Amino acid sequence: MKIGDRIRQIRTARKMTLQQLADTIDSDVGNLSRLERGKQGFSETMLQKVADALSIPVSELFSDEDEDDTVHKYSVNSLANSRRDNVYRVDVLGVSASAGAGSSSGDVVEVIRSIEYVPEYAKSIFGNRPQGSVMLINVRGDSMTGTLEPGDLIFVDTEVTFFDGDGIYVFNFNGDTFVKRLQKVKFELKVISDNKTYETWALTQEEMNMLHVQGKVLVSQSQQIRKHG
Template sequence: MNTWQNIIKKRMQDIGETQESLAEKLSVTQGSVAHWLSGRRKPDTDIIASILKAVGIRELIINADGSAAENNTKNKLNKNNFQIEVLDITASAGAGYLNSDVKEVIKLIEYDSSQAKMLFNGMDANNLKVINISGDSMQGTFESGDSIYVDVSKKEFNGDGIYVFTFGKSLYVKRLQIIKDKLIVISDNKKYKEWDISEDEIDQLYIHGKVMLSQSMLLRKHG
């Protein structure tokens, strides 16, 4: 199976890039690069994006089974399969990211029809988007660097759950719950205090979608 590590190592060989020179570009140690490329450690997806940029790979497709291909193979994808766009947006599971803080991660994930039926239960692929998250306030449910699958057809609060939303000028991924007349914003990491959005502040809230699944090493259902 061709993995993203294999693609990076082949590109490094082609352009004469060493682990030492790549580490210098990334401002990390050569040991970190060696661990990432060997698969001994799993970097966050924003680190993978930085590695791709450093070696001149503009886009990479990472499939659900861990296989990968440069985006010049995109036209060979089976159009009958279930394809989900991956957006270059980082949502905060922490203090909040400004909307302008974007990170290129991956561009397309493809599932065959049987996988899609099992995972997405007949959902329209056009309503599902994948984004990367950063921070530790949802630790235990998500880890920093996880990818989350967001149902962007859910633009309003429709029951307790985890949502991607903008409040003020920041983009968050948090658990939302209505208690009395207030919308409570909850972090699953208990070291973070919950906060609320009052009726007077509701015009500052824009819900982008509801989180349905997340993916790190495992795919987990949330809705």
């Protein structure tokens, strides 16, 4: 479910009009209308104001559950749950990842902290990668829209710590952390946003020592599983 649809769902359940929500967060009703219809992006500040006005945590805006349900019904286990045998556990990658402009302070919504799979099912998704090598991030930002939507979970092969062919990577450059598509073109490494409203930029050979790959994106999960590597 898109964030705008989720906001509308919760707002309707609270019997709150769009104008009332706009007045509560001191925003223009037109901006909120475009946000709900997916015609306008959103900032961390805006999301926090909306969540506060609806009396919910920000993470609930990224949930696909009914308004009275919680994100923990999404087959997710928090770190507080005891570890169980015979499971394939995927924990959060300890980086701040952005699919927007990048931020050293972090641009990631911690909706979940871990997921546990039946080993056979995990193998069908992640292949023979050992437990602990695959980690997850809940990404925020719209620069990869069309491939990675805001709120999607991305599963990262952390054993890939270098450019290993064209694909989507989590990487740090000059102190900022990004989720972008990397493509080698002659002597440059192109940094590509799948949302074409964002410009492609490039790393020269001289700048490559400033690139630190955290991992390569294998799979994203939203309403469905989409493999990327």
